[in-house]
Amino acid sequence: MKTLELDTWYRTSPFAILFFIGKTIRLLAKNAWQSLIPLAGLAATDKFDVISIIKIGAVGLGAVIAGGAILSYWFFRYRLTDDSILIRQGVVKKKQLDIKFGRIQGINTQQNPIYRVLKLVTVNFDTAGSSGNEGNLPAVTRSFADSLRERIGKKPRETVAEDIAAVADSTMLVSLNWRDMVRIGLADRRALIVFAFIGPLMEQIGDQLDGYIERFVLLAAANGIDFDAASGLWAATAIVLAVVLLFVLVSVAAAFLQYHRFALWLDGQTLRSRGGLLTKHEHSMDLGKIQTLRLQQGVVETWQRRFRLTARQAVASGKNRAQKVFTIPSVGAQQADEFRQLFYAPEAGVLTQDPRSDVFAPISPYYMRSRILFVGFLPALIITAATAVTAGAFSLLFLLWLPVVAAVSYRSWKRAGYLHDDNEIVRRSGFLGYRTVGLLFRKVQRVTVSQSRYQRRKGLASLRMYMASGSVKVPYIEHETAKRLRDYILYKVESSDRAWH
Amino acid sequence: MFQNPEIALDALPVADDLDWEKLHPHYSRRIRVQVIIVFAVIALGLAALNFVPNVPLLPFVILYSQWVIALTIALFWPGISVPRRGYVLRDKDILFRKGVIWRSVTAIPFNRIQHVETSNTPLDRKFDLANLQLFTAGGSGGDLKIDGLGKGIAERLRVFILNKAGAPVEDA
Numbered sequence: 302m303k304t305l306e307l308d309t310w311y312r313t314s315p316f317a318i319l320f321f322i323g324k325t326i327r328l329l330a331k332n333a334w335q336s337l338i339p340l341a342g343l344a345a346t347d348k349f350d351v352i353s354i355i356k357i358g359a360v361g362l363g364a365v366i367a368g369g370a371i372l373s374y375w376f377f378r379y380r381l382t383d384d385s386i387l388i389r390q391g392v393v394k395k396k397q398l399d400i401k402f403g404r405i406q407g408i409n410t411q412q413n414p415i416y417r418v419l420k421l422v423t424v425n426f427d428t429a430g431s432s433g434n435e436g437n438l439p440a441v442t443r444s445f446a447d448s449l450r451e452r453i454g455k456k457p458r459e460t461v462a463e464d465i466a467a468v469a470d471s472t473m474l475v476s477l478n479w480r481d482m483v484r485i486g487l488a489d490r491r492a493l494i495v496f497a498f499i500g501p502l503m504e505q506i507g508d509q510l511d512g513y514i515e516r517f518v519l520l521a522a523a524n525g526i527d528f529d530a531a532s533g534l535w536a537a538t539a540i541v542l543a544v545v546l547l548f549v550l551v552s553v554a555a556a557f558l559q560y561h562r563f564a565l566w567l568d569g570q571t572l573r574s575r576g577g578l579l580t581k582h583e584h585s586m587d588l589g590k591i592q593t594l595r596l597q598q599g600v601v602e603t604w605q606r607r608f609r610l611t612a613r614q615a616v617a618s619g620k621n622r623a624q625k626v627f628t629i630p631s632v633g634a635q636q637a638d639e640f641r642q643l644f645y646a647p648e649a650g651v652l653t654q655d656p657r658s659d660v661f662a663p664i665s666p667y668y669m670r671s672r673i674l675f676v677g678f679l680p681a682l683i684i685t686a687a688t689a690v691t692a693g694a695f696s697l698l699f700l701l702w703l704p705v706v707a708a709v710s711y712r713s714w715k716r717a718g719y720l721h722d723d724n725e726i727v728r729r730s731g732f733l734g735y736r737t738v739g740l741l742f743r744k745v746q747r748v749t750v751s752q753s754r755y756q757r758r759k760g761l762a763s764l765r766m767y768m769a770s771g772s773v774k775v776p777y778i779e780h781e782t783a784k785r786l787r788d789y790i791l792y793k794v795e796s797s798d799r800a801w802h
Numbered sequence: 803m804f805q806n807p808e809i810a811l812d813a814l815p816v817a818d819d820l821d822w823e824k825l826h827p828h829y830s831r832r833i834r835v836q837v838i839i840v841f842a843v844i845a846l847g848l849a850a851l852n853f854v855p856n857v858p859l860l861p862f863v864i865l866y867s868q869w870v871i872a873l874t875i876a877l878f879w880p881g882i883s884v885p886r887r888g889y890v891l892r893d894k895d896i897l898f899r900k901g902v903i904w905r906s907v908t909a910i911p912f913n914r915i916q917h918v919e920t921s922n923t924p925l926d927r928k929f930d931l932a933n934l935q936l937f938t939a940g941g942s943g944g945d946l947k948i949d950g951l952g953k954g955i956a957e958r959l960r961v962f963i964l965n966k967a968g969a970p971v972e973d974a
Contacts, residue, residue: 592940616940746914746938747945751906769940787909794911795894801914802939 310378320439321370402453407585475565486553488601586627592770596654599734615769649724656735661718668777669714677706743797822888828929829950830880837876912966920956932956
């Protein structure tokens, strides 16, 4: 690779055009998909020759996107100086970014299949603060990315080899195999969301299907085969199973796409992860930047006895309040605690974040009572009373709201809890699954003790700790405990001379 | 030399039973003036409805009585809520309390403050008032906004807190 000279403007490789095309398409997919719905409605009316309109539109759109990408590539230039990298971009609206090396917290890279063949990467600078000004450097060589890492004082990784073995010199923490991918896929909640979205559609498909089945049955009957109600039930079950299977397959595929050959290792004080089937993602996070550690478990993960561990960094201020989240998609409880110890060492990390541990202190049962009273009983009563005149006895059905709220409240109360020592606190919550969040007292930004009227009468309060990554609330604990914890947190923060970020 | 003395929990400073500083005495009046302005505008809107022909009397009566009730509450409320608000400036942090039904006490250590802002609206200036906003990391907008401070006090607080916030921090 030719070495770059300082203070000279460079263009990236022309393959960056791919990056700009991808960026535009992502932007469109994110913001413009709603406008496709009326189009679909139009297609359904078949008044116009919509197909050809769409074809023309697609070609036109493609041309515009490609042209825009070429222009973006042309106007995209970067320059290295002693202590910063300057990026100039923008076709119509010019933008210049000056990213000081000192401000860069990490360099993440991404590599899609085409770039992998060409041995190029897209570099993403991870800076504290303004995420609206995030810098991307598309289509540069990996050795350039590594030289950048070196420049900003982060130790570069040894080689670019695909093998996990290449990172053996740093501490290897996790590597996930295909079985884990299946586990992650099965536990993926997004499949359920997709299901909820296409649920109404399913009904229509079902109607169509009814027609087919009817014809099929008639056909079979004509050939002397008789279907009874039981086989109809079997057919329906088979269809449902097929749909479920399809979703499972899609989520497993998604898991493979995102986490294939996921590897996590500790490189000095920096956590690094790599994974992905087509596009390889590489993330990094300095241990000192971690604000909270969150251990989550959904319903499926409960059966698998696995968790998802995420480390959260400060939220950037400004319009794009993006959050840096470092995800370890599948860990066991004990493994998670070992990581905690490693990440928070030497000052903390001794508490467990395993939600099944019996060391968690419960919160007050009044939590449950107040929810039943204010979310369950009162609304149910009001609605019942309001509709009693018009709906008659049917209005009593609204009272069924009460047992639902009661069950949810009881379960949430049972699963809530907290646990702390001199340096850290862990809060547990959950309804279907579990979630525990752990943080260091000294990284708290501000702290609030609040009381509703109801809590005041019972001598209770809620403690909310605001971190740079979001807040963590411990509800319904003794007012005295809350105040003592607050005073202690203030003492910890004010007597700490270590950086919180 | 490195020192790590043991600290008794009972000896920690307690953020309780403090002398809460009251807000500026003009603040309630300032809120009431704002309420009157807003309600006057609404009244104009209501008056315009009179010109609509053929509207039965009852809706008007309901609207006007609601206006009167809302106005009364809005005028009385500052008398209850403003005395409940207050702040305490300590050596290393600032505490702010507020709320009548839902009460809360927020504490911000100075060494977590990112920046400080004072602002005032034309109405504030009429009453010689100013607002103080404190920002910490990760929050959206002002993390702590103290309205209704005297102009001089807000400025003095800003300078004081800014000096404290600039305390050097050793890198982790």
